Amino acid sequence: MKSTIIISVLLTAFVCGAADEQGTDVKALYDAHQWFLLRAAVESTKATAFYRGAVACVFNDLSNAEPELNKVIASAPQSEEAFESHALLTNAYIRAGRYRQALAQLEKMLAIKSEDAGTKDALPLFAALGRYTDQVVTHRHSSTLRYKMKDGNLFLPIAVNEKPASYIVDTGANFSALSAGEARRLGLTIHGVTATGSDSAGGKVLAHLAVADKLTVGEFQLTNVAFLVLPEDRQPFVDLAPGERGVLGLPVLLALETLRWSTDGRFEIGFPSQPEIAGGSNLCFEGMTPVAEAGFQQSKLNLVVDTGATTTALWPAFAKDFASVVYQSGKKGSQKVTGVAGSAKVETITLPKLTFRLGGIDTILRPARIQLEPTASESQWFHGRLGLDLLSKNHRVTLDFHNLTLVLEYPGFSASRRNFERSSFTWDSAAFFMMCYLPVLAFRAARGTNPSRHPH
Numbered sequence: 286m287k288s289t290i291i292i293s294v295l296l297t298a299f300v301c302g303a304a305d306e307q308g309t310d311v312k313a314l315y316d317a318h319q320w321f322l323l324r325a326a327v328e329s330t331k332a333t334a335f336y337r338g339a340v341a342c343v344f345n346d347l348s349n350a351e352p353e354l355n356k357v358i359a360s361a362p363q364s365e366e367a368f369e370s371h372a373l374l375t376n377a378y379i380r381a382g383r384y385r386q387a388l389a390q391l392e393k394m395l396a397i398k399s400e401d402a403g404t405k406d407a408l409p410l411f412a413a414l415g416r417y418t419d420q421v422v423t424h425r426h427s428s429t430l431r432y433k434m435k436d437g438n439l440f441l442p443i444a445v446n447e448k449p450a451s452y453i454v455d456t457g458a459n460f461s462a463l464s465a466g467e468a469r470r471l472g473l474t475i476h477g478v479t480a481t482g483s484d485s486a487g488g489k490v491l492a493h494l495a496v497a498d499k500l501t502v503g504e505f506q507l508t509n510v511a512f513l514v515l516p517e518d519r520q521p522f523v524d525l526a527p528g529e530r531g532v533l534g535l536p537v538l539l540a541l542e543t544l545r546w547s548t549d550g551r552f553e554i555g556f557p558s559q560p561e562i563a564g565g566s567n568l569c570f571e572g573m574t575p576v577a578e579a580g581f582q583q584s585k586l587n588l589v590v591d592t593g594a595t596t597t598a599l600w601p602a603f604a605k606d607f608a609s610v611v612y613q614s615g616k617k618g619s620q621k622v623t624g625v626a627g628s629a630k631v632e633t634i635t636l637p638k639l640t641f642r643l644g645g646i647d648t649i650l651r652p653a654r655i656q657l658e659p660t661a662s663e664s665q666w667f668h669g670r671l672g673l674d675l676l677s678k679n680h681r682v683t684l685d686f687h688n689l690t691l692v693l694e695y696p697g698f699s700a701s702r703r704n705f706e707r708s709s710f711t712w713d714s715a716a717f718f719m720m721c722y723l724p725v726l727a728f729r730a731a732r733g734t735n736p737s738r739h740p741h
Contacts, residue, residue, distance in 0.1 A: 318666035320569045342373040368397045376572045382420025382536045413478040428503025432552040437595030444501040455593030458534035459573030462513045464522035467530040545683045558687040566689035580642030586668040594672035599655040600664040631658040644693035
């Protein structure tokens with residue numbers, strides 16, 4: 286099972302002045318979190334610095350995001366666009382383990398909106414992190430390790446401050462996390478600062494902070510690695526042995542740059558990125574969460590990539606966009622969503638199977654469960670969560686965070702031969718995304734439980 290602690294900064298949709306038709310459509314895509322379509326729109330139109338910077342940030346291109354968003358901030362320091370620019374940069378700096386710069390952005394956000402609850406809640410955590418130097422890779426070399434599967438989770442051997450451990454690889458965890466007992470076993474100092482958030486069932490969760498001097502993964506060494514510390518009696522740690530009660534979250538996994546695991550038990554890290562595949566990248570980031578572009582029938586899907594989830598789940602957006610498929614042949618039911626702080630029951634529809642185009646190949650989800658109520662914050666924007674069950678059906682899975690590509694392979698099929706068809710944008714298609722949403726840039730912290738962890 287699995288849950289998410291969310292330390293969020295809620296951003297109100299900014300109100301632009303008079304805008305031409307194209308500007309309105311680009312804003313609609315931004316408000317709807319349609320990042321792949323927004324990229325295509327920005328590339329094909331004369332977009333403003335804010336949208337150019339937002340696209341660069343979402344696709345983890347800080348070298349282009351910083352000058353564009355700083356230009357927006359300098360031109361109108363107290364504006365809504367400046368506030369959102371700071372939030373975009375905050376998420377990018379957290380992904381990179383640059384916590385002092387993230388703190389500086391949060392402080393500037395509070396200078397614009399002194400009573401913003403999400404920013405105020407996040408500030409103590411990053412004020413504590415700001416006392417440390419940034420997370421840094423001090424040594425890197427391509428490595429091959431042996432992973433193990435346990436209860437549907439992928440565990441990778443590591444060492445924290447020279448002490449061996451085996452932690453869950455979780456792209457859906459925006460911070461690394463461990464239990465309080467595990468932190469004590471490793472000799473880590475647990476800071477009194479409290480991160481307050483909510484889990485996937487809507488319950489309130491508290492976590493503390495610890496920072497490891499050194500983390501070793503294969504022949505990679507990282508310093509100043511932040512971990513959120515959860516109570517010992519909470520999922521997922523309660524069912525795990527000492528030395529297993531930890532999660533490797535996104536800042537650590539991004540530092541490894543390239544990840545690949547195969548059905549024969551090999552887990553490779555730090556290998557050279559392949560040349561960009563025709564069609565370009567099929568990964569981006571929603572705040573601290575990786576999102577993949579997939580295909581279904583003749584349409585595009587956006588799926589959260591969550592290797593810490595044992596099962597794939599589809600969300601209300603899928604039921605809405607493909608109502609004829611879902612409601613004509615689906616079977617109604619319910620699902621218990623369990624979080625660190627409690628549980629909630631959501632209505633579902635289950636289909637025998639669905640076929641997706643993902644990572645360059647067709648793959649089948651069998652059965653396909655669609656949740657009809659939002660659970661995670663991302664479920665209001667995206668079509669579902671891609672779990673380890675669907676990924677592991679393939680001979681080999683590659684996550685390349687340098688070129689932002691997800692590649693699935695089966696024996697005898699070459700990744701270089703596949704073509705990822707990028708989303709194209711037309712002004713007519715933008716009308717579909719004209720609904721006004723509340724943008725949410727969330728600092729999702731740690732993982733506990735969710736029905737994907739141990740399916741009922």
